[in-house]
Amino acid sequence: MFFWKHTKKGEPQPRGLDDISPSLRTNLHWLKEDIFVHDQAIAYRGFKTSDPHPRECVLIYADNMVKHEYLSQFVLRPMMRSSLPKHLRGEELAHYAAERILESDGAEFITRYSEIGDKLMDGVGVILIDGCPVAVVVDAQGWAKRAVTEPPSESVVRGPRQGFSEDLGVNISLVRLRLSSPNFKTRFLHVGTQSKTRVAILYLDNVTSMELVEEVERRIKAIDIDAVLDSGYIQELIQDSPYSPFPTIGQTERPDVVAAKVLEGRVAVLVDGSPFALTMPYLLVEAFQANEDYYNHWITATFHRLVRYISFFVTTATPAIYIALISYHPQLIPTNLVISISAARKNVPFPGIVEVIAMGLVFEILREGGVRLPRPIGQAISIVGAIVLGDAAVSASLVSAPMIIVVGLTGVAGFVVPSLNDLAVLIRLSLVLLAAALGLYGFVFGVIAFLLLLSSMESFGVPYLSTMTTLVPQDLKDTVVRVPWWQMVLRPRYLASKDRQRLQGQAGRTDR
C-alpha cells in the first residue's frame, strides 16, 4: 500500500526493464496492455487474503490449459482463507505463501514478465501478490490429453499395446517404465522460437556413445525454426542424406520399440505434441525389423522377416520386370504364360507401359483417398476400387487381367514393409520407366543405381547398409535372420557402444 500511494493519481509505474513490479496494478496493466494484449483466453482472478490484513492478489492462468477445480481447491481456497502476516515485505510474501499456504506440489518463483508469458502457456497458475515483486507459479496443467492407446500405425498381435500419446511427460514415463535404471538419461531442449516445443533426448548412459548424444544435441540445438508441430520437422531438419528418399532416422509410436533401440545404443528423441519418437542412427535393416520379431519364436520371426524382404522386392520390382518381359523379352516367359498374356492383352488399347503407370496411379489414388477418410467412407472407396476399377476395367478391355494381378500384388506387398511403402512407390516408378526404355537391362541399371545410392548413405556416422554387407556372424544375427535371444550376445558393433555385452552368464561370448 505504501508503494503505490506515492504515485500520481494511481497511474501505473513505467514497466522498467523486464522485472515484475511490486505494484499489482502496474503488473496487471503491463500484462493486459502489453504482453497479453488482445488475448481473451487469459483469465485474471482477483481475490484478497483473509483478515486481519487483507492483501490484494491476482491468479492468472490460461483458460482450458489448467485444471480449474485444482486451482480453486488447492490455490484459491487456502489463499483466501489464510492471511499474510503484516510484517512481511516484498519477496517474503511470495515465499510465505508458497511455504505456508499453497497446497500445490510444485511452486516456483519468477521475477520477469517474459517468464510469466512462457510459463502461462505451459498451463500453470501464476499468483501475483500486491507488494511483492515475485510471482508464484503453481503447477496445474490440465489440458485435454489422449489416453495411452494402441498405436494405429503399428498394431501388434503379440506384444505390449501401449503407444505414445501427444504428451511428452507421459511418453517419457512410458519409456522409463521399461528401462528403470539410473543409467537411463533424459536431456531437455526447447526448439522453435514461436512454439518453444520441448524436445527430449533419451539414451542409456552406460551404453550409448556420448559422441552420438552430443551430435544429436548439437544438431537439434542448431535448428532455428518458428515452430515444431511434429517430430517430422526435427526428423527432416537433422537427418543425413536429406535428398535421398530413404529414411535415415527411424520413427515409432511404440515405447517398447524406443526402449529396444535405446538398449542397442541408439538415441531416441521425443517431441512434445507428437506421438512419434525418433530413433537414430537408422539403418536400412531396421525397415525390415518389426518389434513382434523379438516377441515371437525366432524361427517364425525369421520366416516373416524373409517374407518382408521378398515383399519389398516384389513391390518395387514386379511391374518393371513384367514390362521388361512383355515388351522386350517375351521369349523369357514360359510358353503357356506368354500365350495367355498375349490373349489377355488382345483388344487392350494401351501399350503395356501406359497400363502399368495408369493402374499404378489408380492404386495410389485409391490409397490416398482411403487414408484420410473416416472408416465407413473408406470402405466405400475400396469397394469402388475393387469392383469398378478392377473387374469392370478388365471386362471392358481397358486393362488386361495380368496387369490387375501385377498391380494388386504390388500394392499388397507394399504394405508388408510399411516404413518403406511410400518410398517403394518411387522406386517402382523409376524402375518401370527404365524397364520400359531398356528392358531388363534398364531394370538392372536401376537396381544398381539404387544400390550405389544406398551404399553412399550414412546415418549419424554409421553406413546405411551396415550389417547387410558383412559376413561377421554377430553382425548378421539380426538382419535377414533373427537368431534366438541366447545368441544375441553382443550389442551391434556399428553403434560403437560403450558396453557391447548384452547377455551375461551361461551364453557368454561366442565370437570375437
Place this chain on the structure above:
Amino acid sequence: MKRVNLARLTILTLICVLLAGCWDYIEIETLEFVFGLGVDRVTPEYIVILEMVKTSGGGQHAQVEPKVLSTSSGSVSSGGAALSNVAGLRAFWPHAYVFLMSEQVAREGILDAVEYIARSRQVRGTVWVFVTKDCTVEEVFKSKPPVANSVSEHLNAISLMQENISGFIPLQVWELNQDLTKEGISPVLPTIRLVHERGELVPVVEGTAVLKGDRMVGWLDGHESDILCLLKGVFERGFFVINTEVGEHGRFPITYEIVGNQVDIKPLVKDGRPAAAIKLTMQFGVEEVGRAPINFRDMQQTDSVEAQLATHFKDRIRELLHKVQVEFNADVLGIGQLFRRKQPEAWRHFGSDWDVYFPDLPVELEVRCQVVLTGLSSAPLRVRD
C-alpha cells in the same frame, strides 16, 4: 570436379545405353507365336508351313486355337517372312517346339532347311526335329492330336516322354547340328507318320530316318529303332514281348521290361583293318508272364531265359548292323567318331576311306542279359480246376 564427374556419368550412361546391342520395344499382342515350323519341297520351291496359335477374346474370355499357314517360297526365312504378311502379325519364333521336314527335303539334303534354324537367333536350339514319313508336313500340322491343343505341343509332349514310350530317338536342333558337323557319325532323326484314330488322323512318332551326310538314305522301323536306342544307350524303359521257351512246356510270350542298359563300343584295329567290339549288358524285369508256367525262383529256368534273351537281342542287333552297314552305309552308332577320339593314329589312316571300310567292318558282339526283377511278390497266378 563436379562437372567432370557429371560428364563421366553422362558418357558412361550413354555407352551403356547405346552400345548394349539391338532390341526393340514390342507389344506382346502384336506377336504371332510360332509353335511349329515345317519345310516341304515342291521343286524348285520350298513350302514353308507354320503352326501358330491364334489368341482371341481378350478380357476374361481369352481363347487360344492353333492355326496352320503355308506358303511356297525360295527359302525358309523368306517363307517365314511371307507368312507374317499373311497372318498380319509378326511371327515370333522363340517359343517354337518342333521343326518338321518332309521325306523329300530329307532325301535332297536337310542342310538348306536346317541352316536357317541353326543360324536364326530367334529359334531356340532346343527345337525338336522330325522327318515326316508317307505324308506331307502340312498334313501332319493339320491332323488332330487327341489331347493336346496343337500338333506341336503334342509332338513336344511325346518327345519329352520318350523314355517311357520308346520306338524313336528324339533329337533337338543343337544335337543335330553337332552330329551333322562331326566326322564319323551319321545323324538319325525321328519320324512322324499319321495313323487313323476314330476317323481322325493322329500324328505318331515312331521309327527313324537314317541320314548319310545331310541326305536321308533310309528308314528304320519302330522295332529297329528300339535296338538302335539300346546301342546308343538312350534307352530308359521299354517293353519287349519275346516268345520264350519254358522247359518242355513250349513257347510262351513273356513281356520283359528293360530296367538297365550299359553299352560299351570299342574301336579296334585287327590285322591292319578297323574293327569294333560292342559289349551290351542289359537288366530286365519281368513284367507279364501270362500263362507261361515259369518259375523264376528256379535258377535253371532263369538262366535259360537269360540265354534266350541274349540270343534274341544278338540276332536283332546283327540284323540292324547289317542294315546300316550294308544297305545304308551310314555310321549311326558313331564308331568312326569313337575311332577318331580313342585311336587318332588309326583314324588318320582310315578316316578318309571310312565309307569304304564301314560296310564290312567286323563287329564283335557280346550281349549279356540279366533278369534282376522277377516281379514276384507271391507265387504266380495258377488256375486250378
